[in-house]
Amino acid sequence: MWAFGRVSGFVSLALFTGSVLLGILNRSGRPLMVLPRFSISLLHGNIALLATIFLGLHVGSLLLDSFAKLNPVDIVVPFLGSFQPFWQGLGTVALDLVLAVVVTGLLRHRIGQRSFKAVHWLSYGVWPVAMAHALGNGTDVSSGWFLLLAASSAVAVAAALLWRLSPSFLETSHARQGNLP
Amino acid sequence: MKTHLHIDWTSCDGRGLCAELLPGVLDRDDWGYPVARGKVGRERTDVPLRDADREAAREAVFLCPRLALSLLDGKAPETGKQVPGQ
Amino acid sequence: MSQANDTYPPVPLQPAQDTTRQEPRLLAAGADAGWEQHVGTFGSSEPHTAGPGLLEALAEAGLTGRGGAAFETWRKATAAAGSVRKGLFPARPVVIANGAEGEPLSFKDRTLLTHAPHLVIDGLIALAAALGGAEMYVYAPAAGLPHVQRAVGERPRGKRIRVVQAPETFISGESSAVVNMIANGSAVPTDQRRRLSESGLNGRPTLVVNVETLAQVALIARYGAQWFRQAGTGTDPGTRLVSVSGPAPVRDVVLEVPGGAPLSAVLREAGMDPAALSAVLVGGYHGRWVRPAGHTLSPVGPPSRVVRPGAGVIHALDLQACGIQATARIVSYLAGQSARQCGPCMFGLPAMASVLNRIAGGEANPRLASELDRLGRLVSGRGACRHPEGTTGLVSSALEVFAADFRAHVSGYCTGPGGAAA
Numbered sequence: 208m209w210a211f212g213r214v215s216g217f218v219s220l221a222l223f224t225g226s227v228l229l230g231i232l233n234r235s236g237r238p239l240m241v242l243p244r245f246s247i248s249l250l251h252g253n254i255a256l257l258a259t260i261f262l263g264l265h266v267g268s269l270l271l272d273s274f275a276k277l278n279p280v281d282i283v284v285p286f287l288g289s290f291q292p293f294w295q296g297l298g299t300v301a302l303d304l305v306l307a308v309v310v311t312g313l314l315r316h317r318i319g320q321r322s323f324k325a326v327h328w329l330s331y332g333v334w335p336v337a338m339a340h341a342l343g344n345g346t347d348v349s350s351g352w353f354l355l356l357a358a359s360s361a362v363a364v365a366a367a368l369l370w371r372l373s374p375s376f377l378e379t380s381h382a383r384q385g386n387l388p
Numbered sequence: 389m390k391t392h393l394h395i396d397w398t399s400c401d402g403r404g405l406c407a408e409l410l411p412g413v414l415d416r417d418d419w420g421y422p423v424a425r426g427k428v429g430r431e432r433t434d435v436p437l438r439d440a441d442r443e444a445a446r447e448a449v450f451l452c453p454r455l456a457l458s459l460l461d462g463k464a465p466e467t468g469k470q471v472p473g474q
Numbered sequence: 475m476s477q478a479n480d481t482y483p484p485v486p487l488q489p490a491q492d493t494t495r496q497e498p499r500l501l502a503a504g505a506d507a508g509w510e511q512h513v514g515t516f517g518s519s520e521p522h523t524a525g526p527g528l529l530e531a532l533a534e535a536g537l538t539g540r541g542g543a544a545f546e547t548w549r550k551a552t553a554a555a556g557s558v559r560k561g562l563f564p565a566r567p568v569v570i571a572n573g574a575e576g577e578p579l580s581f582k583d584r585t586l587l588t589h590a591p592h593l594v595i596d597g598l599i600a601l602a603a604a605l606g607g608a609e610m611y612v613y614a615p616a617a618g619l620p621h622v623q624r625a626v627g628e629r630p631r632g633k634r635i636r637v638v639q640a641p642e643t644f645i646s647g648e649s650s651a652v653v654n655m656i657a658n659g660s661a662v663p664t665d666q667r668r669r670l671s672e673s674g675l676n677g678r679p680t681l682v683v684n685v686e687t688l689a690q691v692a693l694i695a696r697y698g699a700q701w702f703r704q705a706g707t708g709t710d711p712g713t714r715l716v717s718v719s720g721p722a723p724v725r726d727v728v729l730e731v732p733g734g735a736p737l738s739a740v741l742r743e744a745g746m747d748p749a750a751l752s753a754v755l756v757g758g759y760h761g762r763w764v765r766p767a768g769h770t771l772s773p774v775g776p777p778s779r780v781v782r783p784g785a786g787v788i789h790a791l792d793l794q795a796c797g798i799q800a801t802a803r804i805v806s807y808l809a810g811q812s813a814r815q816c817g818p819c820m821f822g823l824p825a826m827a828s829v830l831n832r833i834a835g836g837e838a839n840p841r842l843a844s845e846l847d848r849l850g851r852l853v854s855g856r857g858a859c860r861h862p863e864g865t866t867g868l869v870s871s872a873l874e875v876f877a878a879d880f881r882a883h884v885s886g887y888c889t890g891p892g893g894a895a896a
């Protein structure tokens with residue numbers, strides 16, 4: 208259970224990283240080589256759902272694990288855990304936010320664009336919190352492959368963010384800045 | 389009953405998913421916003437759909453990142469609108 | 475009509491000799507008419523007793539909206555009345571008197587609200603009563619507001635009318651913007667999946683009616699459809715107010731002209747010589763440039779002989795002025811007045827303004843004219859309101875009327891003395 212709990216955590220984080228990157232790409236309105244825009248949109252959502260499933264497995268297996276001694280209350284309320292309460296609490300925060308983002312994402316057509324958008328912005332907060340939880344709470348931090356994965360994810364997300372904030376982010380930015388075709 | 393694809397221009401951001409899903413119905417303009425092919429006037433806002441395009445239109449409505457699309461069954465709203473400035 | 479007062483028509487029953495000479499109907503009560511003058515001129519009436527018969531009278535009269543779209547008033551009202559009956563519980567309809575006049579060249583509604591607010595309110599009350607007791611609003615800009623408030627205060631049943639201030643923006647009078655302003659305090663157009671006559675203010679069937687149209691409704695309720703049709707033509711019955719403006723010494727003036735009036739006669743009446751004008755903008759910034767001779771004012775008819783009066787704006791350009799520069803200024807203004815909600819308008823109108831300004835500035839680039847035409851066709855029909863196609867219509871009329879000037883400009887010189895490219 209312990210090993211499974213750790214591995215599902217890594218997989219979940221990696222998938223969330225992918226979903227964040229695809230989400231930013233999706234926002235730019237650009238296709239990715241052979242992938243059309245609507246596929247990117249579907250992929251973004253489905254990878255996020257898959258990541259959430261792995262997140263469920265990660266939390267569920269550690270609940271059952273005798274070594275982690277996770278309390279059901281810790282899943283909902285952060286910073287109460289017995290082992291490294293701060294770092295574990297960050298995981299709880301990330302879990303709660305992910306659930307909010309996923310549920311509003313699924314109910315987008317019901318709750319309207321405004322509420323969806325307001326909650327979806329939280330994704331930018333979830334990712335660093337989840338990464339901090341993995342680094343602070345994880346027991347594999349010393350291993351090289353984990354650090355490599357974490358560092359490359361961080362670089363990718365930071366690069367995507369910088370691109371997101373650049374004036375030429377949108378596919379149509381050239382025309383929208385008032386240039387004739 | 390004719391189905392129309394209604395474009396809410398106040399929500400649309402021209403991301404282009406609809407034009408990919410309905411290539412025969414929608415093109416994109418200089419700024420990325422959808423343009424109904426071969427249509428003029430209000431049929432560019434309430435775009436009449438052929439039956440064959442209905443399924444793809446439903447997907448476009450579902451996938452539009454801005455929820456700017458909807459399907460109107462029956463008659464499209466027309467006329468009676470006042471001109472701005474008055 | 476039960477409340478028709480056939481014994482006291484303010485206008486002689488004989489049509490006048492000269493086709494533009496029109497005894498005032500709407501402004502008959504004189505300047506700043508209060509309740510006393512109003513009743514003294516038009517006779518007392520009971521507009522709140524109007525029934526569905528009023529809609530029939532409006533149909534017989536053939537009254538069309540005076541706010542720009544020239545849609546038949548009875549059709550609009552009947553559509554709203556039909557929506558009231560739909561559904562399990564009848565929804566109380568709403569009638570809004572629209573006095574917003576964002577069009578910089580229009581001032582006839584302001585004039586009407588200043589001098590004849592009671593006639594507008596009579597029409598509002600009558601139409602609301604004909605719909606079975608609708609909620610009533612008057613939406614007016616700052617200039618008309620005190621007059622409306624005074625009028626509402628000095629008449630019986632005035633308390634039922636709510637008065638809302640319209641902001642001074644070009645699009646503040648678009649009907650969905652009017653409803654949006656009253657509901658949410660934001661005078662920008664909204665997306666309309668359903669017509670306002672089905673679902674408008676708070677989801678109720680809503681009629682947004684121009685104030686001059688309501689004043690005409692009040693007169694039809696009093697004197698009947700036949701009296702209304704004594705002015706104007708068969709296809710354009712009744713009278714309309716026009717805001718006429720022109721080159722410097724000419725004073726801005728509001729005239730009441732019969733339907734189907736010749737444009738040149740209207741210009742002469744306003745003190746201008748049509749031969750001394752290069753072109754006339756009719757219908758306002760969303761209207762059309764025409765040469766001063768030959769056209770008549772009417773919402774229906776072939777565009778070669780008839781020009782739609784829209785909201786009644788007539789603005790003359792003298793022979794020395796450059797039509798392209800005038801149009802470029804207007805389009806720049808219109809681009810700035812976009813609510814920036816709809817992409818094609820937000821990006822398309824500034825692009826059109828920029829191309830037109832380059833032509834006006836004398837850039838010798840033959841591609842510019844076709845680019846302007848392409849942009850116009852691109853934006854038209856694509857927005858929550860008709861701001862894009864209104865702008866496109868103006869530009870294409872300029873391309874037509876000022877065709878020679880366009881050719882001169884793109885080859886590097888302006889025919890007018892004020893031309894920067896001269």
